Amino acid sequence: MTETADLKTTPLHALHISLGARMVPFAGYDMPVQYPAGVLKEHLQTRASAGLFDVSHMGQVIVRARSGNNEDAALALESLVPVDVLAVKPGRQRYALFTNEAGGILDDLMIVNMGDHFYIVVNAACKEADLAHMQAKLSATCDVTAHFDRGLLALQGPKAEAALARLAPEVAEMKFMDARALTILGAACVVSRTGYSGEDGYEISVPAEKTTEIAEALLAMDEVEPIGLGARDSLRLEAGLCLYGNDIDTTTTPVEAALEWAMQKARRTGGAREGGFPGAKIILAQLDGGASRRRVGLKAGGKAPVRGHSKLFADAEGKTLIGEVTSGGFGPSVEGPVAMGYLPMAYAAIGTVVYAEVRGKFLPMTVAALPFITPTYKR
Amino acid sequence: MLKFTEEHEWLKLEGDVATVGITQHAAEQLGDLVFVELPEEGSTFEKNAEAATVESVKAASDVYCPLAGEVVEINQAIVDDPSLVNSDPQGAGWFFKLKLANVADIEGLLDEAAYKDLIA
Incomplete structure (x- = not known):
C-alpha cells in the first residue's frame, strides 16, 4: 500500500473511499486516480454525459483592495500577470499566468471578478508559493487571503447544465467564463462556467462542511458519475490544455507555450498598460x-501511445534531437495516441512529421492542430 | 499444468510449450488496455526479461518472460483488440507461447493456491 500518513485530504476523502476509488498521492494530497469504472470509461462518461471531479486540492485565494475599489485589486494583479485584468467585468473570469523575471511561468490560474473582490484559483502543487508571491507583491494595496480549506467540485460534460440546474436553476443562464455567487443546498457557493476537460461545465466552490452533501446530491443523478485524476488528465490533453509542471513551467515562456491568446492587447507593446509584469521585456520581445x-x-x-518525456527527432534514425513530448497518452475520444511537446519553429508547422523515441524505436508523429477534440463551451 | 509468477503472469504447460498471459488480478490493476506490443515469433528471452508491453490510458507496463525460452507463437488478436486482455485474461487474452529452454524450470513457479495467497 502507498504510504499515506503525511498526505493531506480533501473534504471528499471519505466519499472517495466509499465509492471504491484507487487513491494516489498527488501534490501532497491523497487523491482518487480512478473509480471502479476505470479511466477509459470515466473519460467517455464525461464526454457523453457528465462527470464529477474533486479538485479541492487546488488553491482558492481572495484578493481584496483595501481602498474598497476593485479596480485597484485588478491593477495590483496586473503587476504579476501579462493579462488585461482591468477588462474582466464583474461576474466574468479570465485565464492568467504568473510570470517570473526570466519570462518563465510560475503557475497558471483563473482570475474571477466577484464585484467587490477577485477570487483566484491556482494549482495545488504551487498554491503555497503562489500565496506567498501574492502576499509579498500585493500587500501594499490588497488583502490576500487563502481559502485552502474550501471544497472545489468540477462538473463537466454535455449534461452538466441539466444536472446542476436541478440544484441551482440560475446556472442555465450562465455563459462560458461567467461566474456567480449562488446558494446551493443552503450553502454559499461560487459557480463558474469553466473547466479542464474541453466540455461545457462548471466549477463549484463550496464550504468544506457542505462539499460531501453537494457532491452526493450530484452523484445521485443519473447523468453524473465520479471521475478521477486519470481521466481528468486524458480529457485535458485531448482538449489541448496545459498541465503546469509538464507542459509549462519556469523554463517555458507564454509565447513558447502558444498562450498568446491569454495576453490581451492592453498589456502588449503599444497597449494602454504595456508591460509592467515580471519578465515583460522578454515576453513582449517574443510577442513581437x-x-x-x-x-x-x-x-x-x-x-x-507516446508518453511525456519521449524525445523527438527530425529523422527516423534518431540522429537529430529537436524536442521533447511534455504530455502524451492515449486519447479515448480521439481513439488514438495524442501528445503535446515543444519543437523548434522550423518543425512546428501543422503537418510536419517528426519522430518520437519509444522503447528504442522511432515512431512518426505529425504536428497537429490543438485541441484534438471540438470543445463544447457555451459561449 | 497451470503455474503463476509473482509478477502476475500465468503459464499453462502442454509438452514443452507454455502459453503465457497475465492474471485476472493484473488485468484489473492495469485497467482498460489500449495498446499491446508483443515479441516477434522466434525471439528468445532469459527469465524475467522484458518480453511485451501493455498500455492503459494512463501508463505503460512491461510484461516479463516468466522463464527462459523461445517465442513460438503470438496472439495477434490482443494486438488488434487489447480489450480482450481485460475481458478474458486467462483465456482468449493470452500473450504468447513459449518453448521452454528447460521444462523443469516451471516447477519453481507458484501453484494456483500460492498465487491466490500472494494477491490476497
Missing part, C-alpha cells in the same frame, strides 16, 4: 518577434 520554439499538438500514425 517570435520565439525559437513552440508548444504543438502531435498525433501518432500507429497505435502506440
Whole structure:
C-alpha cells in the first residue's frame, strides 16, 4: 500500500473511499486516480454525459483592495500577470499566468471578478508559493487571503447544465467564463462556467462542511458519475490544455507555450498598460518577434501511445534531437495516441512529421492542430 | 499444468510449450488496455526479461518472460483488440507461447493456491 500518513485530504476523502476509488498521492494530497469504472470509461462518461471531479486540492485565494475599489485589486494583479485584468467585468473570469523575471511561468490560474473582490484559483502543487508571491507583491494595496480549506467540485460534460440546474436553476443562464455567487443546498457557493476537460461545465466552490452533501446530491443523478485524476488528465490533453509542471513551467515562456491568446492587447507593446509584469521585456520581445520554439499538438500514425518525456527527432534514425513530448497518452475520444511537446519553429508547422523515441524505436508523429477534440463551451 | 509468477503472469504447460498471459488480478490493476506490443515469433528471452508491453490510458507496463525460452507463437488478436486482455485474461487474452529452454524450470513457479495467497 502507498504510504499515506503525511498526505493531506480533501473534504471528499471519505466519499472517495466509499465509492471504491484507487487513491494516489498527488501534490501532497491523497487523491482518487480512478473509480471502479476505470479511466477509459470515466473519460467517455464525461464526454457523453457528465462527470464529477474533486479538485479541492487546488488553491482558492481572495484578493481584496483595501481602498474598497476593485479596480485597484485588478491593477495590483496586473503587476504579476501579462493579462488585461482591468477588462474582466464583474461576474466574468479570465485565464492568467504568473510570470517570473526570466519570462518563465510560475503557475497558471483563473482570475474571477466577484464585484467587490477577485477570487483566484491556482494549482495545488504551487498554491503555497503562489500565496506567498501574492502576499509579498500585493500587500501594499490588497488583502490576500487563502481559502485552502474550501471544497472545489468540477462538473463537466454535455449534461452538466441539466444536472446542476436541478440544484441551482440560475446556472442555465450562465455563459462560458461567467461566474456567480449562488446558494446551493443552503450553502454559499461560487459557480463558474469553466473547466479542464474541453466540455461545457462548471466549477463549484463550496464550504468544506457542505462539499460531501453537494457532491452526493450530484452523484445521485443519473447523468453524473465520479471521475478521477486519470481521466481528468486524458480529457485535458485531448482538449489541448496545459498541465503546469509538464507542459509549462519556469523554463517555458507564454509565447513558447502558444498562450498568446491569454495576453490581451492592453498589456502588449503599444497597449494602454504595456508591460509592467515580471519578465515583460522578454515576453513582449517574443510577442513581437517570435520565439525559437513552440508548444504543438502531435498525433501518432500507429497505435502506440507516446508518453511525456519521449524525445523527438527530425529523422527516423534518431540522429537529430529537436524536442521533447511534455504530455502524451492515449486519447479515448480521439481513439488514438495524442501528445503535446515543444519543437523548434522550423518543425512546428501543422503537418510536419517528426519522430518520437519509444522503447528504442522511432515512431512518426505529425504536428497537429490543438485541441484534438471540438470543445463544447457555451459561449 | 497451470503455474503463476509473482509478477502476475500465468503459464499453462502442454509438452514443452507454455502459453503465457497475465492474471485476472493484473488485468484489473492495469485497467482498460489500449495498446499491446508483443515479441516477434522466434525471439528468445532469459527469465524475467522484458518480453511485451501493455498500455492503459494512463501508463505503460512491461510484461516479463516468466522463464527462459523461445517465442513460438503470438496472439495477434490482443494486438488488434487489447480489450480482450481485460475481458478474458486467462483465456482468449493470452500473450504468447513459449518453448521452454528447460521444462523443469516451471516447477519453481507458484501453484494456483500460492498465487491466490500472494494477491490476497
